[in-house]
Amino acid sequence: MTLQNRRIPCATRVVLTTSAAMWLAACATSAPLDKTPAQAKPTETAAAPARSPKPTYGSFGVDTAGMDTSVAPGDNFYRFVNGTWHDKVEIPADRSSYGMFTTLAEEASRRTRALIEQSASANAPEGSEVRKLGDLFASFMDEAAIEAKGMAPLAPELGRIAAITNRKELAAALGDTLRADVDPLNTGHVNTDRLLGLWVSEDLNEPSRYAAYLLQGGLGLPDRDYYLVDNERFTEVRQKYQQHIATLLRLAGITDPEARAKRILELERDIARVHWTQVDTRDVLKANNPWPREELTRRAPGLDWDTYLGAAGLGQQREFIVWQPSAVTGIAKLVGGAPLQTWKDYLTFHAIERAAPFLPKAFVEENFAFNGRVLSGAQQLRERWKRGVDVTGGAMGEAIGKLYVEKYFPPEAKAEADKMVRNIIAAFDRRIDSLAWMSPETKKRAKEKLATLQVGIGHPARWRDYSELEIVRGDAYGNTERASRFEYQRNLRKLGKPVDRSEWFMVPQLVNALNSPQQNSIIFPAAILQPPFFDAHADPAVNYGGIGSVIGHEIVHSFDDVGAQFDARGKLENWWTQEDAAKFKAAGQALVAQYNAYRPLPDVSVNGELTLGENIADVAGLAIAHDAYRLSLGGQPAPVLDGFSGEQRFFLGFGQVWRNKYREPTLRRLLLTDGHSPGEYRASTVRNQDAWYEAFGAKPGQTLYLTPEQRVRVW
Ligand SMILES: [Zn+2]
Secondary structure (H helix, E strand, O other): OEOOOOOOOOOOOOOOOHHHHHHHHHHHOOOOOOOOOOOOOOOOOOOOOOOOOOOOOOOOOOOHHHOOOOOOOOOOHHHHHHHHHHHHOOOOOOOOEEEHHHHHHHHHHHHHHHHHHHHHOOOOOOOOHHHHHHHHHHHHHOHHHHHHHOOHHHHHHHHHHHOOOOHHHHHHHHHHOOOOOOEOOOOOEOOOOOOEEEEEEEEOOEEEEEEEEEEEOOOOOOOOHHHHOOOHHHHHHHHHHHHHHHHHHHHOOOOOHHHHHHHHHHHHHHHHHHOOOHHHHHOHHHHOOEEEHHHHHHHOOOOOHHHHHHHOOOOOOOEEEEOOHHHHHHHHHHHHHOOHHHHHHHHHHHHHHHHHHHOOHHHHHHHHHHHHHHHHOOOOOOOHHHHHHHHHHHHHHHHHHHHHHHHHOOHHHHHHHHHHHHHHHHHHHHHHHHOOOOOHHHHHHHHHHHHOOEEEEEOOOOOOOOOOOOOOOOOHHHHHHHHHHHHHHHHHOOOOOOOOOOOOOOOOOOOOOEEEOOOOEEEEEHHHOOOOOOOOOOOHHHHHHHHHHHHHHHHHHOOOOOHHHEOOOOOEOOOOOHHHHHHHHHHHHHHHHHHHOOOOEOOEOOOOOOOHHHHHHHHHHHHHHHHHHHHHOOOOOOOOEOOEOHHHHHHHHHHHHOOEEEOHHHHHHHHHHOOOOOHHHHHHHHHHOHHHHHHHOOOOOOOOOOOOOOOOOOO
């Protein structure tokens, strides 16, 4: 699971159960976590160490000008750290949200553009990666050529769809669209607008081999609720979606667009009815359904599976793991039952929509008008070069990553980050020892898992090979289509081969981090190893609060409600004693209740169940980073800087990372589909840390105050 998400249910509210309350009471009596010296108090007068040159943010690594010290930290820690920034900053017109991650992502984008343009001007030999990068970008930027071609690049595909005369041909066309575009455990992407999504990854039951996972798909809107919930917002989105479908069909010269659009939306609504919720989709035990090939035909009739899988290049695959069986069954039934013409219209529309960013301006603008403005709330289309950077990165991410790392990720940064990761793993190891509630048996297994955790920093050890990818200068749509097939083939090739435990699921230029429960690995791309997360010139307290808590977060994913179900080898296996598992679950339920109580919009709460894994990772990751910070002081008091103690700066460094503003449609979408809570509530998890109360004097009666018994201590 990731640190934050770009794309990713409504569930019942969970109240604190009696057993949870009992567990919390027991937990509160556990031994103190560390025996390191008392933290520095603001009254200390030790001189600040020489820090030169200056950190990027403020005088010690925190943007103190962005704070709002008129707010009591105990009432709203997010605003205390970020209030002035939050009030002053406007979300750029081309953005649907804005914060620390986006600031850095924009910077990474500018750097990437420069790298690509250097590639384009390097006169690199035909077929070289650098040449391909340059050609890919240049093709997308050549708007005149794209206008001149009109619909021509898409004509062959639309022609094939129009020629479909029966269900067998329909199955072949649907199979041809299958891509490896979902990944429920690593990146957390579980939505695809193609009929189904394929994921090739370690077998949940035998991690030494790859399995082919099939996930539900077929929706153009972000989640089933958009189709099925009858509130004002979703009713409006549905109307606009129908108009959007009609507009794209009309632009493509398809007759009778209005009637077709209505039928397409109805078909998608039928698909939505059989879809699993996001919360159910997160449940890996429900998802572990190995079906021999024949079971698909037997249990999911309606789709001609032989033809579908054959067209998808999966004709030889003897077994699948079906993530949401009833959804796959329901979707297959619709393929056999809904009118053939509606399916053809559906395929036509989605082919046009996927191609829209690479077609003439009218398509680009309509695509933005719906997917940007209506669904995300952005006001303005992003500049073409930014989209070009994304397109190029989407097609050849690791080729850019290689250049990015050479230029922006010196070996010293890798060494520093590596040292910090080791410190934080060591702090977690000590923390496991001190857990009063966990039995020695479970501790032994947890420590064994921690000891085998694989760490990737900056970039993968081995780069992806793009030599088979054909890039044609001047063929913007063709390039993206070939890149998507290339990526699909790369995934198909894994089937039957030994598992590559060193594969990365993120590119180095991405501002994010990731845990792979099946690899038992954590990954920190180069782009996140920079200010404000990590700044070699900043105060160590701020670095521990920033990148330290990020590292802690990713480590803990191996031990969150999902990760804890995997053993050290990455096998889905219960290694917990029954009693320990029950206590762990109860603590999780307390966290579910804590987050369910947050209400970012008047009519929508945070979904505590959907965000549980991330919230566990946040709360425990912060605790571990804090342990590691104290250990790093080696028994010496931290200096006071600008009036802030080391302890305070640690939490300021943490709170600053989560500054973020959202446009309403995006916030609504994320609350429904994202496994991560909004930034404000991620910052608020400080309320579960005893040290935060000591550092800021939060007291009873203040909004964030929790009694020691109410504070959630998962690890
Ligand atoms: Zn995460």
